[in-house]
Amino acid sequence: MAKTLDPAVAEVTTGRSGGLLVENVSAGYGRHIVLREVSLTVDGEIVSLLGHxxxxxxxxxxxxxxxxxxxxxxxxxxxxSVRDLDTARVAQSGVALVPQGRGVFPTLSIEENLRLGAGVARHTGSERQLVTMDFVLDLFPALAGRLKERAGTLSGGQQQMVAIGTALMTSPTLLLLDxxxxxxxxxxxxxxxxxIRTVHRELGIDVLIVEQNIHEALRVSDRAYVLRLGAIVREGPAATLLDDADIWDLF
Incomplete structure (x- = not known):
C-alpha cells in the first residue's frame, strides 16, 4: 500500500499543468543579496541558465x-507554490537536484547510491512513471559492470553518472542540473x-540546467536565460541565442 503523502506535497503533485514558474525571486546569504527578482519558466522543455x-x-x-x-x-x-516546502517535500513533489560537485555518497556502492534514489520514489505515490535501474544502466553503460564498487573510487565522470542516475531513480518530473x-x-x-536530451525525450522529464559550456548547453536546450549580477538580462530560444554574437559579451 502506497504511503500517504503530506497534504502539501499531494497538492503539488496533482496535475501536469504549469511546469516550473519562478516569480520575482530574491535570495542570498545573510545580508548578501545574490538574486534580484528573477523570473523564469520551464514547461515541457530543456532550459539552460547561463552566466559568469x-x-x-x-x-x-x-x-x-x-x-x-x-x-x-x-x-x-x-x-x-513550493516556496515553504523543505528539500524533502520538494523532492517528493517531483523536483530532483544534482548539485555542483556531484554529491554522491562515496562510501556506498554504485548500486546503493541508486537505490537511495529509488527509496525517494517509493514515497511519491503512484502518479509518476517510475524510472528503473535498467534505464539508468542503459543510459550510463560504464556503470553496469561496477555496481558493487564504492562511488568514491570512480572517476569524476563516472561519479557524475552516479549522481544523475540517483536523481533519476527518484522518478522526477523536473531535473535541476548544476x-x-x-x-x-x-x-x-x-x-x-x-x-540529458535522451532523458527528456524518452521520459518526458523537464530539465533546468546550469552549464559552463555555453555552446553545448545551447545546443541541447530549447530555451535559455542569461543571468548577470543576480538578474536576468537575456532570454530566448536557444538556437537564436547561439547565433547571437552579442551574447558572448555578457560573460
Missing part, C-alpha cells in the same frame, strides 16, 4: 529545490549532455 561565475545560477537552483529560503517572490511547480560537465574531459561533455 558568481552570477547566482547555483543560488537559484538551491532556492527552487528548497535548500535555500528566498527573501522575496515565489516558486510554483505544477501550479502550486554544472554537470564540471571536471569532465571535453570529449565526454557532449556525450553527457546528449544523455
Amino acid at each position: 561565475n558568481g552570477a547566482g545560477k547555483s543560488t537559484l537552483l538551491r532556492a527552487v529545490s528548497g535548500a535555500l529560503k528566498m527573501t522575496g517572490g515565489d516558486v510554483r511547480y505544477r501550479s502550486r 554544472e554537470p560537465s564540471t571536471g569532465l574531459a571535453p570529449v565526454l561533455v557532449q556525450t553527457m549532455l546528449d544523455q
